[in-house]
Amino acid sequence: MALISQLERDMMAKAQRQYPQCQDPVEKLRLQCLARGASGIKGLGRAFRIMDDNRSSTLDLEEFSKGLQNFGLTLQPSEVLDIFHQFDTNGNGTINFDEFLNSIRPPMSNARRQVILDAFKKMDRTGDGIITIEDLKGVYNPKFHQKYQNGEWNERQVFQNFLDNFDSPNNKDGQVTGEEFLNYYSGVSASIDSDVYFVVMMKNEWKI
Template sequence: MELCAGGELFDRIIAKGHYSERAAAGVCRQMVTVVHNCHSMGVMHRDLKPENFLFLSSDESSPLKATDFGLSVFFKPGDVFKDLVGSAYYVAPEVLRREYGPEADIWSAGVILYILLSGVPPFYGENDQSIFDAVLRGHLDFSSDPWPSVSSSAKDLVKKMLRSDPRERISAAEVLNHPWMREDGDASDKPLDIAVLSRMKQFRAMNKLKKVALKVIAENLSEEEIIGLKEMFKSIDTDDSGTITFEELKAGLTKMGTKLSESEVRQLMEAADVDGNGTIDYLEFITATMHLNRMEREDHLYKAFEYFDKDKSGYITMEELEHALKEYNITDEKTIKEIIAEVDTDNDGRINYDEFAAMMRKGNPDFVNNRRRR
């Protein structure tokens, strides 16, 4: 397995500063080449999102690599898949309808391209369900900034990748052959609107605060609330190692009568394994199970808010956020400013409880917790 030391897709774009349609086309070309190669070998990725594309090294010319094939499956022409997998912002409408094939990967790549060109996802909502509703409606906004200044060729490709009917959607080979996408194509090198980068920063930042807040909630659950989860952890951790492996999780959930497919268990495992070491420790388990059991109740949200609001003023200030996030190794002042900018909807430079609660309820990147029970 290759070590991808060059960082995530959005981080590289944001750090670079200068950003143009040609740069977006170059990134998208590498992504869709990966998809094309997978589809040629009869493999569907099923979880394409920016976090799953890493640069091999920090070199300017470093190739982009797809990672996390945990949800991928082999397919033959005509195969239809029904399990609900993926991540809310990037999921194709036919996946939500539980009847899909490899065209779903093109949709996800199209969503990433939309974000690369505008800084925001095409389908947005206050929670997962409203994101799904927007995906099913399929309305694309090309009238808000910066779209009027984006070339018609780029918009044409986005529309073709985000056709709601998978039968009408462009294939990976056709994407690579599109005039805007080709290396000698018509994508302009003129810098895109600076707002694209700042929106991309905000989109990335919001999920960082949410992860920390969920950990805070998990750490502050009462002994009574945690007792059942403690027992559950012990019963799943059959070798008493203090961590849960994928096999232990799968066996434990089956024993409890939870009817999840292997891919759903894997998705749960990956969502819970915050430090990415391949196992789930006790705190990670509590955090994930709390989320699974809908334990982000009002009182839990308020407890998490109070954790950040050290002086009990009813507001989280820049300094308080900085202090709290330091404990979780988020020390970059820029990121902290981005979090405030995204969550602070009344623009007073601080976060009140309503703004905090709205952020926590906003569409989660991963919706393993919202899957429908079979």
């Protein structure tokens, strides 16, 4: 994960540099998420899902505004309204937040998306669409972790730390869904210009 950590830092710094010159509300929202790290977009998605009490996968303007505010994103009310209207495509006063998050993710080629999905599939040993500590056993070797070697952490703590890399900082549940995994790596992808380099990096990182 060391290489990815460096790429994530580069991506965060790049987003922070670009933000002051940005005028487009949607792009400003994307850059604020990326400035939080690769988990930023994933965390926003989770914040929206928590608010979706009736599991409709939709939010009205008030819920959308509150979700952004709760996640600590700073936008003018006029910008929030502009974004909402862009995604309220049928004019019924609600937006589908799956479609919204798909648009907020930095663009990725099919090759990048596929290698991310391949990596997730390898980790999701049970095939239930969620990576847990149980999935990691036999796939991720904790014995190479420095804190395991010096006796500071046990196997379970190493596994939990590994999952925390992909979990949302303010709402950790010890599970990573396919959507969260994709949202995380869309952030990492934003710092890499070359499709070939990204694909090779992922294959090396996940041994696929």
